[in-house]
Structures are given as C-alpha cells and as structure tokens.
Amino acid sequence: MPLQATDKIWMDGELVAWQDAKVHILTHSLHYGCGVFEGIRAYATKQGPAVFRLTDHISRLFNSAKIYMIDVPFTPAQLVEATKETVRVNNIDACYIRPIVYLGYGEMGLNPLPCPVQVSIAVWPWGAYLGDEGIAKGVRMKISSWQRHDPNSMPPAAKGTGMYINSSMAKVEALKAGYDEAIMLSPQGYVSECTGENIFVVKGGRIITPPVSAGALQGITQDSVFAIARDEGIEVEVGNLLRSDLYTADEAFLSGTAAEVVPVQSVDDRIVGDGTPGPVTKRIQEIYFGAVRGELDRYKDWNEYVR
Numbered sequence: 506m507p508l509q510a511t512d513k514i515w516m517d518g519e520l521v522a523w524q525d526a527k528v529h530i531l532t533h534s535l536h537y538g539c540g541v542f543e544g545i546r547a548y549a550t551k552q553g554p555a556v557f558r559l560t561d562h563i564s565r566l567f568n569s570a571k572i573y574m575i576d577v578p579f580t581p582a583q584l585v586e587a588t589k590e591t592v593r594v595n596n597i598d599a600c601y602i603r604p605i606v607y608l609g610y611g612e613m614g615l616n617p618l619p620c621p622v623q624v625s626i627a628v629w630p631w632g633a634y635l636g637d638e639g640i641a642k643g644v645r646m647k648i649s650s651w652q653r654h655d656p657n658s659m660p661p662a663a664k665g666t667g668m669y670i671n672s673s674m675a676k677v678e679a680l681k682a683g684y685d686e687a688i689m690l691s692p693q694g695y696v697s698e699c700t701g702e703n704i705f706v707v708k709g710g711r712i713i714t715p716p717v718s719a720g721a722l723q724g725i726t727q728d729s730v731f732a733i734a735r736d737e738g739i740e741v742e743v744g745n746l747l748r749s750d751l752y753t754a755d756e757a758f759l760s761g762t763a764a765e766v767v768p769v770q771s772v773d774d775r776i777v778g779d780g781t782p783g784p785v786t787k788r789i790q791e792i793y794f795g796a797v798r799g800e801l802d803r804y805k806d807w808n809e810y811v812r
C-alpha cells in the first residue's frame with residue numbers, strides 16, 4: 506500500500522507542506538534508531554473524525570520517551586491538541602496517525618543525550634493493515650525463527666523505533682514463506698506477540714493473552730478488548746502461552762491499532778478451531794468496530810473528536 510499524501514505534517518509546532526517535511530541525513534535517530542512513536546487511528550463518526558483513545562496513545566508515547574530518557578519538548582496536552590489540529594487541517598474523515606519523537610541533527614555518536622529532541626505528527630489514509638479479507642476470514646500465521654527481545658535488551662513497554670527491526674525481520678520471513686503475519690516467542694520460549702499486534706487465544710470461553718514479561722507491548726487495542734470482553738461477561742487472563750496453546754486453541758485473534766481485530770485462521774499450518782472466525786472473536790470484533798466509529802454509548806469516552 507503506497508503512502509497516500511495529505512496536505513500538512515506537524516513538525517515541532519509548525520504545519521509544513523507534506524513534500525517539505527524533511528530531515529537532514531545526519532539526523533541522529535536515522536543512524537541509531539533512538540526514537541519513540543505511536544500508531545493511532547481516527548475514524549469517521551456522525552460527529553466528524555474521532556481519534557480513538559488519543560490521550561492514552563500520547564500518554565504511552567511519553568512513557569516510551571521516559572524509558573529511553575528522551576525529554577519531549579511539549580506537554581501531553583499540547584501533543585493531543587497538535588494531533589487533533591493535524592487531522593483537522595488535512596480535512597480527512599478517517600486516517601492513520603503517526604506521532605514520532607526523534608533525535609535530530611546536532612551530534613553523532615552513541616550518547617543520545619546532547620541531541621535535539623524533535624517531534625512530528627503525520628496523518629494519511631490507511632486501509633485494513635492485514636487486508637479486508639484478513640479481517641473477514643482470518644490470517645495465516647507462522648511462528649518466527651526470530652525471537653522477541655529479551656526485556657533486558659530492549660524494553661517491551663516502550664515503542665522505540667529501532668526495536669522494530671526485530672519485527673521487520675520476522676515479517677519478511679513470514680511473508681516470504683507464504684504466510685500473512687509472524688508470531689514471535691520470548692527467549693524463554695513463551696508466546697510473545699506479533700510484529701505489530703498482540704495475540705489472544707480463546708479456550709473454554711476464556712480469553713488469554715501473553716504478559717509484558719513475555720515481550721508483549723501493552724496494546725491500547727488489547728486494553729479495549731479486555732474492557733469489551735469483561736463487559737460481555739467473558740473472562741480475560743494475562744498469562745504465558747506455549748506455541749502448542751495456539752495450535753489447540755478454540756479461537757485466536759490479533760489486536761492492534763493498524764490491524765484492528767483480526768481472526769487467526771491457522772498457526773504453522775494447524776487450523777485454529779474450524780478455520781473460520783469463532784463466536785468470541787466475531788463478537789469482540791463487532792463491538793470494537795462499533796466503538797471506534799462512535800456508535801456505542803458505553804465506550805464514548807474512547808472517541809476524542811477533533812472538532
């Protein structure tokens with residue numbers, strides 16, 4: 506899916522034309538991968554575009570920055586407002602939103618502390634990340650030969666730019682082998698997460714997803730799934746899973762801002778359930794899509810309107 510340009514990108518407090526949003530080749534983050542970012546979506550609702558759980562995403566951005574000792578030169582409230590402004594000025598109903606905090610031009614070398622901290626927010630239209638068919642029928646997953654980071658080599662709670670090389674390696678391996686997406690295991694051999702999604706299994710009517718200690722990011726979609734499941738009277742557990750738990754699950758699904766809620770059809774060629782989206786997955790998916798589009802009063806606090 507090639508990038509679809511919009512009008513303006515917010516850079517350090519200014520709205521810059523899309524084609525002029527450039528950085529110097531000696532930008533520190535480009536060389537050493539030290540930056541933090543978020544992936545957010547705005548959805549079309551009856552009251553105009555609503556950014557889904559914007560404040561929670563900006564709060565995670567600041568936590569990621571804290572973990573990497575990056576001092577963001579704006580407040581969370583300023584970045585919430587800047588995000589809304591960027592959606593507004595681009596006159597777009599639904600979009601993906603990418604805030605990034607990065608280290609700019611100034612010094613080189615592995616000490617990031619003297620570098621200027623810069624912030625940018627871009628928005629563009631982005632369809633279903635794992636495809637419309639993936640959302641409707643499910644995706645084929647492969648356990649990667651690449652392990653997820655050990656929490657003492659890369660902190661899984663942070664969304665650090667350089668950390669995603671690990672995800673890209675696993676993604677390429679899975680795609681080249683003919684699968685849709687990869688699942689990574691922790692160095693201890695437990696299921697961790699996918700390249701940009703959390704993973705859940707449904708077993709005996711209960712939903713289970715791996716903990717941060719197994720290398721999983723605390724997804725905001727994951728948190729929304731927890732709330733929806735509990736409201737539906739479905740038990741939720743955060744606990745370690747073995748790869749065989751994936752093979753023998755009644756259902757499995759993925760969650761993430763870009764991917765949304767996606768059923769899993771198979772893992773390593775073992776069909777999960779009967780290979781079609783199961784009842785729990787379908788229910789969660791249906792409520793999630795209702796919530797993001799501002800159709801459900803129960804979850805209205807998650808819709809942050811830009812106008």
Ligand SMILES: Cc1ncc(COP(=O)(O)O)c(C=O)c1O
Pocket residue numbers: 544672698699700701702703721722723724725726727760761762763
């Ligand atoms: C590695 C990884 N895990 C999980 C997720 C899901 O997180 P969220 O639901 O907050 O988008 C993402 C996406 O941000 C991710 O990159």
